[in-house]
Amino acid sequence: MTCNREYESQIQQAFEDLNTLKVDVAYPFLLEVYRDYSQGLLNCSEFLQIIRLIESYVLRRAICGIPTNAQNKTFATLSREINKKNYLTSVQSALVNKSSYQRFPRDDEFLRELLVKDIYSFRNCYYLLQKLENSDRTKELVKAKEYTIKHIIPQNPQLSPVWMTELGPLAEEIRNKYLHTLGNLTLTGYNSEYSDRSFAEKRDLKNGFANSPLNLNRGLAKCQVWNESAIKKRAEELGAIAVKVWSYPLEPR
Incomplete structure (x- = not known):
């Protein structure tokens, strides 16, 4: 055939x-x-x-x-x-x-684990982010390995005063809990420019999230603050895409 x-x-x-x-x-x-x-x-x-x-x-x-x-x-x-x-x-x-x-x-188990897993250390992290990025593309697919995986909350354990304020009184706990999870990861071609800058700076730089052509950064452009609530919300949004990308088959009747 x-x-x-x-x-x-x-x-x-x-x-x-x-x-x-x-x-x-x-x-x-x-x-x-x-x-x-x-x-x-x-x-x-x-x-x-x-x-x-x-x-x-x-x-x-x-x-x-x-x-x-x-x-x-x-x-x-x-x-x-x-x-x-x-x-x-x-x-x-x-x-x-x-x-x-x-x-x-099933979806419930998959989502539960996806939202809390250390995705950054996952062997197929690039593959996973690439599939999410290309979920609504049929042509001109993005190749994730041409970009760098970026942590939105910085990996630097010494959080700046701005980050401490943004994350609130439980800043260290929030960082440790969500640092490598799906909600805190994205792709960028400007990793060195972003460095450990505040979220607002990463968003509003000339080549920041707000001006990124990547789907993964589209929601970040509209986000005003990056805290636990924002991370969880983004993770849930990406999770909703993931259950469609890696779908569970409809059980035959």
Whole structure:
């Protein structure tokens, strides 16, 4: 089966994203899916959706800290659980019905862990921020590694008086709790210019957040103060995007 150029491009991008996650154990299964796709057992859209489904399964599990060794068994036996006359729905059912260490984390678990996890130290931090940045782009995709990951509250443990005032009496506690979390991270090409400046300065500089072309910085342009409430609000907004980017399959009826 031959796909049109749009689908070919999307399938290529999906494999690139999956390759970034380094899920080698999934490739024998995907190779079988590809053979079936080549033989016309599923169409271009279904093939693409299965690749994205595997990506979501793997990413959600990584965010939730589920041991990866269970994935070996999952993908080794997955093809035997599929009814190829109803290919996509069958794959969705097989993954949704996994439990315990093989489970596909639902939205509530995924969001709970995503909002508190140390994303900065996450092996696929660039990938995660890139996917969020490009969530509403179909062309001219941003390559995150051309930018620097920026902490909005500075990494410098010696907070300036301005930051101490902005964060309030629990400044140190707030910094330690949220420093490396999703709500406090963004991308920039001007990391050295931002340095440890106050939030208002980072926002209003010539190349600050307010003038950034990046989607990740769009909300920061409208933010007046950067404190615990603002961090949590931004994390929730990004989380709402994340559950769509790495979506949970609708359970077949």
